[in-house]
Amino acid sequence: MTGLWDGLLLGLGTTLLIWVGAIVVSLVLGVPLSALRRAEHWAPRLIGGAWAALARGIPPIVWIILVFYGLKFGPFQAFPPLAAMVALGVVNSAYVGDAIRAGLDSVPRGQWEAAKATGLGGVVTMGRVILPQAFPIMLATITAYSITLLKNTALASIIGVSEMLYYAYQAVSTGTNPLVAFLAAGVIYLACTVPLGFLARWIETRSVIAVVR
Amino acid sequence: MDWIVDLVERVMGLLPGLWVSLQLTAGAVAAGIPLGFLAGLALQRRNRWITWPIIGLVEIFRGFPALLTLYLVYFGLAGFYPLDAFTSVVIAFGLTTGAYSSEIFRTAIASVPRGQLEAADALGLTSWQRLRTVVLPHVLTIAVPPVIGIVIISFQGSALAYAIGMKELLGSAFSQGMLNFTLIPELLVAAGLYLAVTLALSGMESLAARRARRIAGRGPVAATKNLAATATAA
Numbered sequence: 001m002t003g004l005w006d007g008l009l010l011g012l013g014t015t016l017l018i019w020v021g022a023i024v025v026s027l028v029l030g031v032p033l034s035a036l037r038r039a040e041h042w043a044p045r046l047i048g049g050a051w052a053a054l055a056r057g058i059p060p061i062v063w064i065i066l067v068f069y070g071l072k073f074g075p076f077q078a079f080p081p082l083a084a085m086v087a088l089g090v091v092n093s094a095y096v097g098d099a100i101r102a103g104l105d106s107v108p109r110g111q112w113e114a115a116k117a118t119g120l121g122g123v124v125t126m127g128r129v130i131l132p133q134a135f136p137i138m139l140a141t142i143t144a145y146s147i148t149l150l151k152n153t154a155l156a157s158i159i160g161v162s163e164m165l166y167y168a169y170q171a172v173s174t175g176t177n178p179l180v181a182f183l184a185a186g187v188i189y190l191a192c193t194v195p196l197g198f199l200a201r202w203i204e205t206r207s208v209i210a211v212v213r
Numbered sequence: 214m215d216w217i218v219d220l221v222e223r224v225m226g227l228l229p230g231l232w233v234s235l236q237l238t239a240g241a242v243a244a245g246i247p248l249g250f251l252a253g254l255a256l257q258r259r260n261r262w263i264t265w266p267i268i269g270l271v272e273i274f275r276g277f278p279a280l281l282t283l284y285l286v287y288f289g290l291a292g293f294y295p296l297d298a299f300t301s302v303v304i305a306f307g308l309t310t311g312a313y314s315s316e317i318f319r320t321a322i323a324s325v326p327r328g329q330l331e332a333a334d335a336l337g338l339t340s341w342q343r344l345r346t347v348v349l350p351h352v353l354t355i356a357v358p359p360v361i362g363i364v365i366i367s368f369q370g371s372a373l374a375y376a377i378g379m380k381e382l383l384g385s386a387f388s389q390g391m392l393n394f395t396l397i398p399e400l401l402v403a404a405g406l407y408l409a410v411t412l413a414l415s416g417m418e419s420l421a422a423r424r425a426r427r428i429a430g431r432g433p434v435a436a437t438k439n440l441a442a443t444a445t446a447a
Contacts (some may be wrong), residue, residue, distance in 0.1 A: 057408035057415075059369035062383060066404060070397050154278035158376055165281055178288035186277045186285070193276040 004176055007167035008185055014163040018084050018153040023146055025089025030096030037101050048097070055094035061155045063087040068159045081163075084156035088149060095145040103138035104130060136207035143200040147193050154189075164188060223389075223402045230385030231406055237371040237381060240303035242364055245310025249363075250352075252311060253318025254344075267315070274312035280373050282309055287377050302374045306367060314363050321356040322348060358422040365414045369407065382406060 036048030058066075067087040068076060076083040107130050115125040157166035168185040172178045252267050274282060286308075287301035296304070325348050333343040375383040386403035390396035 053412065054408065057411040058404045059372040059383075059407055061372050061375070062400070062404050062407060065383075066397075066400055070400065151276075151278040154280045155373075157280070165278065165284070168281075169284065172288060177292075179285070179292070182281055182285040182289055186273070186281055189278060189281065190273065190276040194272060 004168075004171045004181055004184060007171055008164055008188060011162060011164035011167035011185075012188060014081060014156075014161065015150070015153050018081050018088065018156055018161070018163060019146070019150050021081070021085030022088035022092060022149055022153070025085055026092035026096045026149075029089065029093035030100060033093055033097030034100035034104070037097060038104065052094040052097060055091050058091075060088060060091045060152050061158060063091055064155055064159060080159050080161045081156065083159065084153065084161055088152050088155075091152070092145060092149050095148075096142055099138050099141035099145065102141065103134035106137055107133050136203055140200050140204035140207065143196060143203060147196045147200070150192055150196070151189065220402070223399060224406070226389050227382060227385055227399070227403055227406060230380055230382040230403075231410075233379065233381040233385075234368065234371045234374075235410075237299070237302050237306070237374055237379075238364065238368040240299070241306035241310050241367045241371070244303055244307025245367070246314055246360065246363070248307065248311030249314030250318045252315035253322050256315065256319045257322055271312045271315050274308045277309075279306065279309050279370050280376060282306075283373055283377065298374065298377050298379045301377065302371070302379065306370055309370070310363060310367050313366065314360065317356055317359045317363070318352065321352045324355065325351045354428050355425050358418050358425055361414060361418040361421055365411055365418070368410060368414065372407070 033048055033051060036044045037052070039045050039048070055063075064084055064087040067090075068080060068083040071083075076086075111129055111133070112125070115129045120129065153163055154165040156163050157169060160166070164185050168181045171181045252271060255263055255267055258264060277285075283302065283305040286305040287296065287298065290296055290301075290304075329347050329351070330343065333347045338346065371381055372383045374381050375387070378384070380388065382403050386399040387396070390399035393399070
């Protein structure tokens with residue numbers, strides 16, 4: 001029993017590492033993606049749309065396997081969690097891009113027009129007028145998606161990454177009752193996802209723009 | 214032109230796997246949607262002894278990674294009653310699908326206009342008649358688009374069956390790839406097939422959303438939008 005919990009807690013570290021890494025990747029990719037999808041010209045919108053369709057249309061597990069086996073990239077082979085971070089980050093970038101786009105679109109047109117009429121520049125309009133209003137909504141949505149992302153880190157066990165589900169599986173193969181091992185891992189997953197759900201709802205209630213809901 | 218022949222051959226080789234994936238999806242949806250509807254119906258009750266256990270179950274199966282639920286059913290229940298892989302997937306993903314869709318049905322049922330329920334009571338309909346002739350038509354109209362969203366999630370989730378050794382689309386891409394010593398092309402073709410089915414389903418989803426908006430008129434439009442948001446958040 002102690003072996004099981006020791007393993008699960010060790011695995012939790014890797015689970016959280018992949019999670020944070022994938023969030024960083026998806027933010028780095030999601031910001032330009034939202035810009036592409038909000039562009040005036042059709043060409044960047046087409047590219048953005050294709051990117052989102054690929055990220056969302058291919059199951060996360062297929063992304064992980066493709067990145068790990070497909071890109072014969074040294075660091076991925078040496079450190080498989082990196083492959084999981086990149087793959088899950090690509091998938092999540094589509095959702096982050098949408099969240100940023102929806103957040104910006106949720107700010108009433110009048111706010112953009114008023115900023116323009118007052119003679120504010122692009123950076124000031126974005127930084128001082130639009131983002132302060134749009135940010136809580138974006139953050140709430142991105143937090144909600146990060147719950148799905150956290151659960152998807154379990155898929156990394158398929159390419160042999162020793163995260164939490166991997167340790168539960170190992171414990172079962174050395175004789176632990178599968179119900180005990182997997183339920184124990186499940187309890188730890190819930191201990192992470194349920195508070196995140198509350199956090200997302202709490203941020204949402206904080207947002208200034210009530211119209212969106 | 215050789216590459217076209219090559220591509221067609223690879224696609225043909227993976228079609229049986231795609232068929233298994235579609236069967237798994239159908240099984241999970243057929244098990245999960247009625248569960249979700251019943252949960253959504255039960256959550257309308259004021260009685261805590263009914264709602265709290267259901268909320269608990271929904272939170273559990275929404276919070277567990279789907280792969281963990283699959284292992285729990287496949288390895289965990291094996292001690293009581295040996296299940297084959299297909300049945301395990303249907304049970305496991307039926308539970309997750311039920312948990313995800315319960316929220317859709319809860320909101321859809323709650324969005325039935327009060328006046329219609331009162332009218333049904335005034336006409337002296339039994340609660341079963343009220344469910345069948347007032348609530349269900351309303352729910353079936355506005356819940357279709359988010360339910361298609363759930364079908365998409367189930368279809369993508371069916372790839373996890375590979376982890377317990379099933380020869381669905383991902384599993385057959387692996388075995389075909391090992392056979393031909395070309396893993397990556399097979400995986401890319403499988404990814405393309407997943408993408409094609411997903412895009413077809415999301416096309417249906419937007420058509421259904423437009424239809425729901427047209428039929429339901431002004432009232433439930435906002436409800437449909439919210440439902441779509443819950444479905445994608447799931």
